[in-house]
Amino acid sequence: MMVFTSRTVSVGGREKRYTLPYFLCLILLKSFMNDPIQYTANASLNAGNLIKTADLSSATLKNMPLRVAYQGEPGAYSEKSTRELLGDKVFAIGRPNFEACYQAVVDKEVDYLCVPVENSLGGSIHENFDLMLRYDLTIVAEHEFRVHHCFLVKPGVKQGDIKYAISHSQALAQCDGYLRSLGIKPVPTYDTAGSAKMISDAILDSKDQNIDPKDKRKLPPGCTPENTVAIASDLAGEIYGLECLAKGIEDDDSNFTRFLLMGRKGVAQYLEKGIPAKTSLVFTLTDKSGALYKALACFSLRDIDMSKIESRPMSASLLHFLQFRSQVDGRKARLKTALPRFRYCFYLDILASELDEDTQNAIHHLREQSDFCRVLGSYPRKSRLVGPVLSASEKTKKMNVARDQTSLRQLPNDVSAEEKLKIGIIGYGNNGRFFSEKMVEKHEVSCIDLQDKSKEASELGVEYFPMFDMISFLKNLDVVVLAVPLVEFEDMVASLPMQRLRGKLVVELCPTGKHPKSVLLKYLPEDVDIICTSPMFGPASSSSSWDGLPFVYEKVRTGGDFARAKAFLSIFDQARCRMVEMTGEQIDAQTADAEFMTHLTGRLLDKKIMAPTLVASKEYAALLDVAEMTANDTFEEFYGLFKYNENASTLMNAMRDNLAKVERQLAAKEAYLAAKSEMKNDDRLRLLKECETLMREVAKNNGVIESATKKVSTSSSSEPKAKGLKKKPKSSVGVTPSSE
Numbered sequence: 001m002m003v004f005t006s007r008t009v010s011v012g013g014r015e016k017r018y019t020l021p022y023f024l025c026l027i028l029l030k031s032f033m034n035d036p037i038q039y040t041a042n043a044s045l046n047a048g049n050l051i052k053t054a055d056l057s058s059a060t061l062k063n064m065p066l067r068v069a070y071q072g073e074p075g076a077y078s079e080k081s082t083r084e085l086l087g088d089k090v091f092a093i094g095r096p097n098f099e100a101c102y103q104a105v106v107d108k109e110v111d112y113l114c115v116p117v118e119n120s121l122g123g124s125i126h127e128n129f130d131l132m133l134r135y136d137l138t139i140v141a142e143h144e145f146r147v148h149h150c151f152l153v154k155p156g157v158k159q160g161d162i163k164y165a166i167s168h169s170q171a172l173a174q175c176d177g178y179l180r181s182l183g184i185k186p187v188p189t190y191d192t193a194g195s196a197k198m199i200s201d202a203i204l205d206s207k208d209q210n211i212d213p214k215d216k217r218k219l220p221p222g223c224t225p226e227n228t229v230a231i232a233s234d235l236a237g238e239i240y241g242l243e244c245l246a247k248g249i250e251d252d253d254s255n256f257t258r259f260l261l262m263g264r265k266g267v268a269q270y271l272e273k274g275i276p277a278k279t280s281l282v283f284t285l286t287d288k289s290g291a292l293y294k295a296l297a298c299f300s301l302r303d304i305d306m307s308k309i310e311s312r313p314m315s316a317s318l319l320h321f322l323q324f325r326s327q328v329d330g331r332k333a334r335l336k337t338a339l340p341r342f343r344y345c346f347y348l349d350i351l352a353s354e355l356d357e358d359t360q361n362a363i364h365h366l367r368e369q370s371d372f373c374r375v376l377g378s379y380p381r382k383s384r385l386v387g388p389v390l391s392a393s394e395k396t397k398k399m400n401v402a403r404d405q406t407s408l409r410q411l412p413n414d415v416s417a418e419e420k421l422k423i424g425i426i427g428y429g430n431n432g433r434f435f436s437e438k439m440v441e442k443h444e445v446s447c448i449d450l451q452d453k454s455k456e457a458s459e460l461g462v463e464y465f466p467m468f469d470m471i472s473f474l475k476n477l478d479v480v481v482l483a484v485p486l487v488e489f490e491d492m493v494a495s496l497p498m499q500r501l502r503g504k505l506v507v508e509l510c511p512t513g514k515h516p517k518s519v520l521l522k523y524l525p526e527d528v529d530i531i532c533t534s535p536m537f538g539p540a541s542s543s544s545s546w547d548g549l550p551f552v553y554e555k556v557r558t559g560g561d562f563a564r565a566k567a568f569l570s571i572f573d574q575a576r577c578r579m580v581e582m583t584g585e586q587i588d589a590q591t592a593d594a595e596f597m598t599h600l601t602g603r604l605l606d607k608k609i610m611a612p613t614l615v616a617s618k619e620y621a622a623l624l625d626v627a628e629m630t631a632n633d634t635f636e637e638f639y640g641l642f643k644y645n646e647n648a649s650t651l652m653n654a655m656r657d658n659l660a661k662v663e664r665q666l667a668a669k670e671a672y673l674a675a676k677s678e679m680k681n682d683d684r685l686r687l688l689k690e691c692e693t694l695m696r697e698v699a700k701n702n703g704v705i706e707s708a709t710k711k712v713s714t715s716s717s718s719e720p721k722a723k724g725l726k727k728k729p730k731s732s733v734g735v736t737p738s739s740e
Contacts, residue, residue, distance in 0.1 A: 067110040069101040074407040075193035075236025081145040082114040088403040102135040138266040139377025147255040151246040154225040166195040167231035177251040195230035200240035268378035270387030277353035283373040298365040308349040354378030428453040432483035434539040474500040486640025505529040513587030515644040530556040551577040602630025
């Protein structure tokens with residue numbers, strides 16, 4: 001049985017409580033007594049000794065155990081699947097949810113994660129499909145795990161004493177027939193292995209053994225260790241000291257779960273010819289008839305077999321990406337209201353390696369037809385391991401450590417949600433005050449400023465220090481936040497007492513990334529942790545809710561206390577900000593120009609030009625928002641955006657050229673219209689003259705004709721009439737002369 005205990009350990013000058021295996025705590029404390037150097041909390045075991053290392057991300061280091069995260073309590077089916085795939089001595093760390101597994105790999109706290117993606121009875125686990133899109137990890141192996149449910153009870157309890165069965169709802173449903181035959185009432189709980197832990201905790205509690213209240217879960221009402229059975233894996237029974245009365249109690253013996261092993265680097269290059277391979281992809285299609293048929297034809301025409309295809313609603317982040325790419329490509333971006341209500345992405349598994357020539361041609365062909373296409377991984381089939389995964393697994397199997405000593409419930413860097421940080425903000429202007437409102441909700445916050453900000457600080461429950469009392473301000477702080485204007489940033493950092501910053505975390509809140517990062521690396525000592533951030537929102541651009549607002553950051557240096565950095569970033573993560581991690585150089589490339597242009601446009605569109613109106617279009621309202629957002633910014637803040645953006649002058653010249661171009665176009669249009677109008681007037685006058693001339697000629701000719709007619713009529717009237725001549729009558733139509 002694995003015994004856990006809570007111990008308080010001093011790390012980086014701060015006390016933290018961790019729940020670790022008892023034997024690991026003894027080794028940790030003994031090492032601290034014998035060697036009082038500053039250890040990282042990321043200690044791992046090898047042959048009974050504590051490994052001191054700053055790089056926990058690579059399991060290929062000499063004598064370094066393989067660390068894999070899974071979802072659930074120790075003894076969960078995910079842990080059992082992990083050990084079947086990688087060996088019994090792999091260090092398996094249970095995480096509270098699936099996303100925590102992905103985050104642990106991204107943060108380099110573990111090497112891989114092992115999560116289920118589909119069950120032969122229950123279908124796909126959709127959450128993991130969505131997380132594969134959200135996190136940039138790669139599939140390196142797969143494992144088909146046969147699920148065997150076990151009947152776990154307190155030692156000594158008989159089957160006839162059982163009244164209740166606790167487990168996850170799906171496990172209870174899969175054993176429904178067996179439980180009905182015994183007359184046992186199913187009671188759903190949060191986890192299979194967690195159910196076994198609940199019985200174990202109740203047994204330990206009855207023996208007055210101390211259990212950390214944070215880790216303790218009570219049995220459901222009416223359930224006791226003497227009348228309750230847990231349906232879980234045999235591994236859970238071993239870990240929690242429970243007796244297995246029956247194994248394989250599921251109603252259907254075809255219960256298999258497919259697990260994926262994912263890491264930061266792929267293994268496609270290690271797939272030699274002859275190794276059966278599988279490649280997983282995700283793609284989106286345009287809204288055209290026959291689009292899916294044409295996409296699948298990319299593979300069928302090349303005789304590439306497909307083993308799975310599934311559609312999922314497209315995530316909001318993927319929609320934003322497609323909109324962004326359409327703007328970059330020059331296509332007209334559609335408004336949100338014009339987007340289809342339901343858009344889908346397709347997950348596809350093909351039985352071929354990504355590096356095969358036919359597969360590469362098929363994927364290139366697919367990318368020509370799709371809006372988005374990403375290879376999630378190319379890996380060996382049927383639980384086979386290759387490359388660094390295989391070598392790390394083989395090294396782990398040779399370790400001199402018992403298997404039951406490698407099942408952990410927590411990572412050493414896990415931080416309790418109730419743990420408070422002491423945060424000090426240097427510069428309590430608009431930005432400092434704005435961000436302190438959220439920080440003070442769960443942490444102890446103080447501030448310091450050249451001006452007297454005691455009144456503003458006291459309103460929010462923030463302690464104020466005058467600038468001359470910097471030593472007292474920095475004392476006992478965990479995090480120092482720099483919220484000063486960009487133009488004053490370097491002078492302020494250079495004036496700080498560096499010795500007082502040792503062992504602390506320094507965070508800057510600047511709109512650019514490269515300059516603050518270089519300044520902090522230049523002046524701060526090596527043992528000072530650094531996080532550079534660029535919040536894409538502020539006092540004027542956001543409401544009380546930060547939901548969905550982008551928070552861009554870079555963990556420049558977090559070797560001293562990773563848990564502290566994680567706790568600080570959790571302020572924004574728990575506020576539901578969209579956390580975007582990128583380097584300072586990437587921050588400038590992606591955001592600096594946009595920030596400068598936004599503030600430049602806002603300064604050009606002041607209230608004298610952009611007057612509010614009762615009736616306005618959405619476009620005009622958006623411009624008003626930009627003008628209002630930048631109205632409260634000082635010129636010093638704008639000057640910082642200009643000075644530390646190497647493209648600022650180019651952008652202003654481009655704006656000036658564009659304005660001159662518009663003026664030239666307007667002038668040309670005015671000249672054209674004036675000339676056109678003048679030409680029309682000239683043509684009208686010419687036509688009038690031509691008409692006048694023509695009329696004169698007509699009138700003149702009419703006068704000649706009239707005079708000639710008069711002469712003829714006069715001469716006709718003067719001739720004598722012939723006597724005896726009668727005028728011959730005109731013949732009527734249809735009447736012949738003979739009929740007269």
